Amino acid sequence: MSDESSEFPELQRLLVLKRHEQPPPGYFDRFPLRVMARIEALELREEVPWWRSFLNFVTSPSGLLGFNAVALTGLGLVCVSVFHVITSKPDDDQVVWVPTPSARIPAWGTGRWPSSGLAASPANRSFASTNESSGPAGLFDLPSLTQERASFVVPAH
Amino acid sequence: MASQPPLTPAPDEVDDRPLVERARKRDQAAFEELVCRHQARIYGLCYHLTGNHEDANDLAQDSFIKAWKALPGFRGDASFVTWIYRIATNNCLTHLKQRRNSLPHISLNDLDANAENDPTLVELVSHHTPRRDSHLSELQKRLNEAMLKLSEEHRMVVTMHDVQGMSHVEIAEVLGCNPGTVRSRLFYARQQLQAWLSDLIK
Numbered sequence: 001m002s003d004e005s006s007e008f009p010e011l012q013r014l015l016v017l018k019r020h021e022q023p024p025p026g027y028f029d030r031f032p033l034r035v036m037a038r039i040e041a042l043e044l045r046e047e048v049p050w051w052r053s054f055l056n057f058v059t060s061p062s063g064l065l066g067f068n069a070v071a072l073t074g075l076g077l078v079c080v081s082v083f084h085v086i087t088s089k090p091d092d093d094q095v096v097w098v099p100t101p102s103a104r105i106p107a108w109g110t111g112r113w114p115s116s117g118l119a120a121s122p123a124n125r126s127f128a129s130t131n132e133s134s135g136p137a138g139l140f141d142l143p144s145l146t147q148e149r150a151s152f153v154v155p156a157h
Numbered sequence: 158m159a160s161q162p163p164l165t166p167a168p169d170e171v172d173d174r175p176l177v178e179r180a181r182k183r184d185q186a187a188f189e190e191l192v193c194r195h196q197a198r199i200y201g202l203c204y205h206l207t208g209n210h211e212d213a214n215d216l217a218q219d220s221f222i223k224a225w226k227a228l229p230g231f232r233g234d235a236s237f238v239t240w241i242y243r244i245a246t247n248n249c250l251t252h253l254k255q256r257r258n259s260l261p262h263i264s265l266n267d268l269d270a271n272a273e274n275d276p277t278l279v280e281l282v283s284h285h286t287p288r289r290d291s292h293l294s295e296l297q298k299r300l301n302e303a304m305l306k307l308s309e310e311h312r313m314v315v316t317m318h319d320v321q322g323m324s325h326v327e328i329a330e331v332l333g334c335n336p337g338t339v340r341s342r343l344f345y346a347r348q349q350l351q352a353w354l355s356d357l358i359k
Contacts, residue, residue, distance in 0.1 A: 022269045
């Protein structure tokens with residue numbers, strides 16, 4: 001090794017400088033403590049099963065707060081969703097067409113346009129349209145038009 | 158240079174075996190004693206390889222933690238210091254390879270108070286400037302930049318041999334190669350450094 005060093009004497013002297021580079025004062029006093037703290041944490045983590053860690057987290061003051069907040073938020077969302085489903089009704093403006101098996105097509109010229117009668121028929125809730133232009137919705141449910149006289153208007157020919 | 162780790166381990170420091178035996182049985186106090194004994198060398202290795210105090214701190218801690226985990230499987234074929242050097246070396250190599258594509262972040266430690274009085278450095282600096290303090294810092298910066306330009310393998314042998322004072326055989330044991338390879342790497346690395354720092358070392 002000395003034979004090799006003699007080939008680079010100036011470089012060797014310069015490299016001595018590297019030996020004087022030292023970490024901050026007291027660094028090596030704290031280093032073993034840090035290593036051992038990490039090792040102890042590691043050992044604890046390996047010994048404790050996951051459910052125990054979870055339980056510890058949940059029961060810790062900060063964990064409890066966070067867990068309760070998440071749980072309450074979730075519960076609130078579920079309650080609101082259930083309430084909304086229970087209390088919501090079909091919108092009257094929405095057309096819901098459920099054809100019945102007894103439906104048949106009226107002949108032209110009979111003067112009976114079932115959709116106009118259906119609009120005022122509370123008994124027939126399978127059609128719920130107040131829009132006259134949506135005539136085809138009631139074309140196939142003539143037998144159930146029990147109250148057509150109440151609102152029927154004969155078109156003038 | 159009181160805090161500098163010794164270049165060659167003293168005989169009483171070599172015999173880590175009783176402590177290692179206790180540490181293998183998960184005796185944390187024994188392992189802490191081993192950390193105290195070898196921390197400066199392992200930190201120094203990581204620091205000189207990375208040129209960065211923060212990375213060196215993390216890598217040195219990780220090396221000891223890996224050693225603690227692997228200690229039950231340590232058979233004692235090599236000495237503890239060689240074994241922990243291997244762990245630290247592999248740790249540093251992995252770290253450096255991951256960061257190969259990014260610019261090296263240099264965060265140098267301060268020079269200790271003895272640097273200004275080191276006769277070797279005094280002579281070296283006096284050739285260049287009477288302002289010793291500032292020139293030492295400049296030398297330090299240039300030297301570290303040149304070190305970081307070396308490949309990891311070459312930087313490793315320069316660090317272990319020229320900075321930490323390990324023998325070729327010890328380095329070969331750590332790196333798992335033969336001493337001839339260490340010599341040739343060392344020669345090439347010094348040639349490179351000399352070329353890059355020619356204006357500083359005449």
